[in-house]
Amino acid sequence: MNWTVATLADRVGGMVEGDGTAEIRALSALVEARAGDISFLANPRYEHLMATTGATAVVVARGWTGVHKCATLIRVDNPDKACTVLGGLLCPLPVVRTPGVHPTALVASTAHVGRDVYVGAYTVIEDGATIGDRAVIEAQCYVGRGVVLGADAHLYPQVCIREDCRIGDRFIAHCGVVVGSDGYGYNVEFRDGRPVVTKIPQIGMVEIGHDVEIGANTTIDRARFGRTRIGNQVKIDNLVQIAHNVQIGDCSGIVAQAGIAGSSQIGSGVMVWAQAGIAGHLHVGDRAQVGPQAGISKNVPPGEFVMGSPAMSKKEFVVGLATPRAVDKLKHRVAELEARLAALEKQQTPPA
Numbered sequence: 001m002n003w004t005v006a007t008l009a010d011r012v013g014g015m016v017e018g019d020g021t022a023e024i025r026a027l028s029a030l031v032e033a034r035a036g037d038i039s040f041l042a043n044p045r046y047e048h049l050m051a052t053t054g055a056t057a058v059v060v061a062r063g064w065t066g067v068h069k070c071a072t073l074i075r076v077d078n079p080d081k082a083c084t085v086l087g088g089l090l091c092p093l094p095v096v097r098t099p100g101v102h103p104t105a106l107v108a109s110t111a112h113v114g115r116d117v118y119v120g121a122y123t124v125i126e127d128g129a130t131i132g133d134r135a136v137i138e139a140q141c142y143v144g145r146g147v148v149l150g151a152d153a154h155l156y157p158q159v160c161i162r163e164d165c166r167i168g169d170r171f172i173a174h175c176g177v178v179v180g181s182d183g184y185g186y187n188v189e190f191r192d193g194r195p196v197v198t199k200i201p202q203i204g205m206v207e208i209g210h211d212v213e214i215g216a217n218t219t220i221d222r223a224r225f226g227r228t229r230i231g232n233q234v235k236i237d238n239l240v241q242i243a244h245n246v247q248i249g250d251c252s253g254i255v256a257q258a259g260i261a262g263s264s265q266i267g268s269g270v271m272v273w274a275q276a277g278i279a280g281h282l283h284v285g286d287r288a289q290v291g292p293q294a295g296i297s298k299n300v301p302p303g304e305f306v307m308g309s310p311a312m313s314k315k316e317f318v319v320g321l322a323t324p325r326a327v328d329k330l331k332h333r334v335a336e337l338e339a340r341l342a343a344l345e346k347q348q349t350p351p352a
Contacts, residue, residue: 169210202222290311
């Protein structure tokens with residue numbers, strides 16, 4: 001479909017300021033936009049790009065008054081929301097799978113597959129597994145014995161869900177996700193003066209709530225016993241490690257390369273930012289935030305924002321960052337005072 005600025009403005013409830021007849025082909029960021037593209041400004045950090053962008057039109061807030069060279073603006077109440085609508089109109093349509101089982105897929109006779117399910121090439125679904133209605137399971141996935149996968153799930157290629165895990169509705173797992181791998185547990189004994197390492201059986205499972213999304217190559221370990229639990233509406237980024245018996249409350253987020261050690265409890269509404277590490281058997285309270293690369297070695301109170309390694313409150317962290325600079329200024333001040341004192345002493349010393 002051919003779009004004009006005016007038709008797109010109508011779709012986002014915006015007001016055109018400039019040429020509404022200009023044709024739009026694509027949605028692009030301000031820095032890379034070319035003629036025929038539409039872009040948007042939602043973050044004031046990027047206002048300077050409005051003076052150089054090649055976009056034919058830009059979506060801005062109704063009250064925005066900055067400098068720009070754009071021929072056309074579309075003024076809206078919420079540029080971020082408008083961008084989401086534009087993305088649905090201008091970006092390629094998502095792949096829609098026709099329900100059915102690929103001839104190369106292996107589905108056990110005792111597995112229960114719901115209505116309108118798609119099963120891709122070389123996927124394996126084991127005995128006793130239950131697949132909810134309208135689920136999409138892409139190529140080369142593995143669904144283990146006794147797994148329960150809810151309705152409207154989408155497993156992207158090479159997702160592995162091991163035996164007996166329980167997963168709610170509208171679950172999304174991106175490429176390479178592993179749910180239910182063994183937790184890290186070993187005993188070390190000495191026999192005849194030599195160490196012997198034996199594996200502790202990991203006989204629990206993973207339970208995941210509704211509306212959970214997990215990024216590529218993230219791993220969630222099964223419990224040593226009982227369950228590792230991920231609450232409703234939890235959003236987990238790529239390359240995250242969640243160890244055995246971890247409990248994560250509803251509406252929490254875990255960002256790339258973060259790691260949570262065994263038996264830690266993460267409350268509801270918590271954000272764990274990139275590359276943070278949380279030691280085992282700790283509690284992070286509701287609505288707390290763990291800053292990027294923070295190292296958590298003790299409990300975090302509800303609502304607290306901790307940073308650094310070892311982690312401390314954001315206020316303490318900022319004070320700590322400022323301390324070396326303050327000490328440096330103090331050293332210079334002391335040196336100046338010592339020089340002035342020496343000069344005064346020299347003036348007051350009587351000649352020999």
